[in-house]
Amino acid sequence: MLMSEKAFGPKELLIIILGLLVIGVTTSLGFWQLGRAHEKEALNLQMDQREKAHPLQIGQAEVRLSRDVWRRAEARGVFAEQWTIYLQNRQQNEQVGFWVLTPLKLAGSDTYLMVLRGWVPRNFQAMDLIKPYKTPQGLTVIDGLIAPPPSEWFSFFAEPPGQVIRQNVNLQKYADFHHIKLLPFVLRQSGDLHDGLGRQWPAAKTGVGTNYGYAAQWFGMSATGVVLLLYFVFQRLRKTKSKRGAEGPTAPHVL
Incomplete structure (x- = not known):
């Protein structure tokens, strides 16, 4: 009697786990870059407001670099x-x-x-x-x-x-x-x-475009990982189904 091949053995499961890990990491990095971009947009807006504000008189007003930079x-x-x-x-x-x-x-x-x-x-x-x-x-x-x-x-x-x-x-x-x-x-x-x-x-403004560019790259890598993982799973299922079809129906046991 021929043993039917499993679609997902230990090796295939390991590949799937690693693929999911890569997708998770690249997606997280993409969202982190988006967060950095939003932080920089807020900082740029703050810097515009500081530059347009009434000028500080150095020597008369207290200046703190962390608060008054730019x-x-x-x-x-x-x-x-x-x-x-x-x-x-x-x-x-x-x-x-x-x-x-x-x-x-x-x-x-x-x-x-x-x-x-x-x-x-x-x-x-x-x-x-x-x-x-x-x-x-x-x-x-x-x-x-x-x-x-x-x-x-x-x-x-x-x-x-x-x-x-x-x-x-x-x-x-x-x-x-x-x-x-x-x-x-x-x-x-x-x-x-x-x-x-x-x-x-x-x-003096921070480079928001750079962060959006990095985010697009990470999300692109994540999307590529999803496509490759789905292709791998589909191919394994199709290959296993083809082999099972070639084996034919399992003969009944005769007592």
């Missing part, structure tokens, strides 16, 4: 031009150059605010030759957005705290070196002031 603000004071630093390898319009940062001594205070003033191109023949630009003298008003300190890039060498052209800047170490009180954020200056500095800053 909010428009104004500061009155005098630039400490002698303490200007240049962060190298910063790009604008696909050109390499420097970010220019100068501390501003706030009016009526001994506190300083680091102003990210703009960008200047690099001179590839002489890196330490900075293209001329203008610095306001005396009491001036700076308009811009409250921003986090510039991100620190990886470097093989530790930079002296007083170095002018540098890769990174740590605001606290900078303040300690110059013996000043420095606020823990920067003001990213806005506007075309015809001072020789470029201010075409990258958009």
Whole structure:
């Protein structure tokens, strides 16, 4: 007597379980990316509202970076031009150059605010030759957005705290070196002031489209897994049915 083959043995059941696991994981990752996209949309809306809100007066109003980041603000004071630093390898319009940062001594205070003033191109023949630009003298008003300190890039060498052209800047170490009180954020200056500095800053908004793209990829993988799993199950059922048909009816037992 021929033994009829089972459609789903241990091997087939293991494949089905693994397939369901892959489908579950990819679907979960797709929904996680959708959640991240919705969070970023809410954050972008919040950033738009902050940018359009009435400007904060730095030195008069309390500023908390976690609450006020990317909010428009104004500061009155005098630039400490002698303490200007240049962060190298910063790009604008696909050109390499420097970010220019100068501390501003706030009016009526001994506190300083680091102003990210703009960008200047690099001179590839002489890196330490900075293209001329203008610095306001005396009491001036700076308009811009409250921003986090510039991100620190990886470097093989530790930079002296007083170095002018540098890769990174740590605001606290900078303040300690110059013996000043420095606020823990920067003001990213806005506007075309015809001072020789470029201010075409990258958009501060988060990339919502990237998350939607990743979500589509994960859901696509999940859908592909469903199709392949259904095809596998269908093929096993059809193959088993064909074999059973080829075997013919089972002969009755004769006592």
